[in-house]
Amino acid sequence: MATNLDLDEDLLKEALRLGGHRTKRATVTEALQEYIAKRKQLGLLDLFGTIDYYPDYEPKKHRSR
DSSP, X not given: OOOXXXXXXXXXXXXXHHHTOSSHHHXXXXXXXXXXXXXXXXXXXXXXXXXXXXXXXXXXXXXXX
């Protein structure tokens, strides 16, 4: 899908240098992937305190051999 974007050239140059990519497309693609991963990680923080935890639970007791 072709998309025209007006990107900050200084940011793009720095991202190219830091990422070691050969193309702007590869740089932007990785930046988007990292952005998505980071947002998903932040979403996990919303679960904090919502999952029941039993400190005395011993999973090895329930294993069968």
